[in-house]
Amino acid sequence: MIDTHTHIYFAADYPDGGSVGAVDCALEAGVSHMVLPNVDLSSMEPLLELHHLRPDVTSVAVGMHPEEIDSDWRAKTDDVFARFEGESPVAVGEIGIDLYHDRTYRFEQMDAFGYQLDLAMSMRKPVIIHCREALDEVMEMIGSMGDGLPPLVFHSFTYGPAEAERVLRLPDTVIGINGVATFKNAPEVREAVALAGIGRIVLETDSPYLAPVPKRGRTNESSYLPYIRDKVAGICGVSAEEAEQATDATARKIFRLPT
Numbered sequence: 001m002i003d004t005h006t007h008i009y010f011a012a013d014y015p016d017g018g019s020v021g022a023v024d025c026a027l028e029a030g031v032s033h034m035v036l037p038n039v040d041l042s043s044m045e046p047l048l049e050l051h052h053l054r055p056d057v058t059s060v061a062v063g064m065h066p067e068e069i070d071s072d073w074r075a076k077t078d079d080v081f082a083r084f085e086g087e088s089p090v091a092v093g094e095i096g097i098d099l100y101h102d103r104t105y106r107f108e109q110m111d112a113f114g115y116q117l118d119l120a121m122s123m124r125k126p127v128i129i130h131c132r133e134a135l136d137e138v139m140e141m142i143g144s145m146g147d148g149l150p151p152l153v154f155h156s157f158t159y160g161p162a163e164a165e166r167v168l169r170l171p172d173t174v175i176g177i178n179g180v181a182t183f184k185n186a187p188e189v190r191e192a193v194a195l196a197g198i199g200r201i202v203l204e205t206d207s208p209y210l211a212p213v214p215k216r217g218r219t220n221e222s223s224y225l226p227y228i229r230d231k232v233a234g235i236c237g238v239s240a241e242e243a244e245q246a247t248d249a250t251a252r253k254i255f256r257l258p259t
């Protein structure tokens with residue numbers, strides 16, 4: 001089972017054994033690999049430190065999160081990409097547009113997303129997209145990139161089936177499903193999962209956020225991934241084993257992880 005999106009490198013969230021403890025706990029729960037996406041300048045060092053402590057079971061993704069974008073985004077983004085040189089990132093992310101809390105830097109967010117999409121294309125890396133209240137803007141930027149788009153993962157997909165159909169029209173694109181699919185108040189996400197089908201889904205926890213039922217409200221960790229796998233399996237009408245095999249195969253292909 002592959003957790004394609006986890007921030008368990010925020011050690012303060014994991015007082016029992018810290019980040020390394022959280023990784024080992026996930027391994028015991030049947031998680032074989034974890035992708036660690038960067039957020040901003042301050043997340044880089046704990047992220048890389050954890051990766052260096054558990055290099056075989058973690059991979060890193062390089063990017064500047066949309067909520068960290070302001071008028072000074074260009075210099076900070078360049079610093080992030082420079083720091084990850086030589087760290088063999090498996091993807092660019094998480095990048096995108098988030099207009100949920102604040103629309104102040106809408107145009108800067110679009111520019112920064114386009115800039116990082118360009119970098120992903122020149123690095124020939126897949127992209128982990130964070131998109132909240134901004135699907136039109138995200139699709140506009142993707143549409144402006146021309147041919148040769150890399151594989152895209154719409155992480156923490158919390159839209160419904162109509163939006164799923166819209167993004168899945170893009171080739172080599174999948175949706176990342178997390179604990180939200182287990183929430184009682186998110187039937188539209190389950191409809192999106194059913195529409196996508198098991199072949200266009202990857203699993204994620206988005207730890208430390210969005211812990212799945214029955215752990216909802218607690219600090220999320222990668223070891224809770226089986227709850228998400230089981231939910232997705234149930235919606236798609238396949239066994240837990242089939243769901244795991246299919247989503248693992250998709251994740252390995254997109255991020256070019258060793259089998």
Ligand SMILES: [Zn+2]
Pocket residue numbers: 005007037094206
């Ligand atoms: Zn994230």
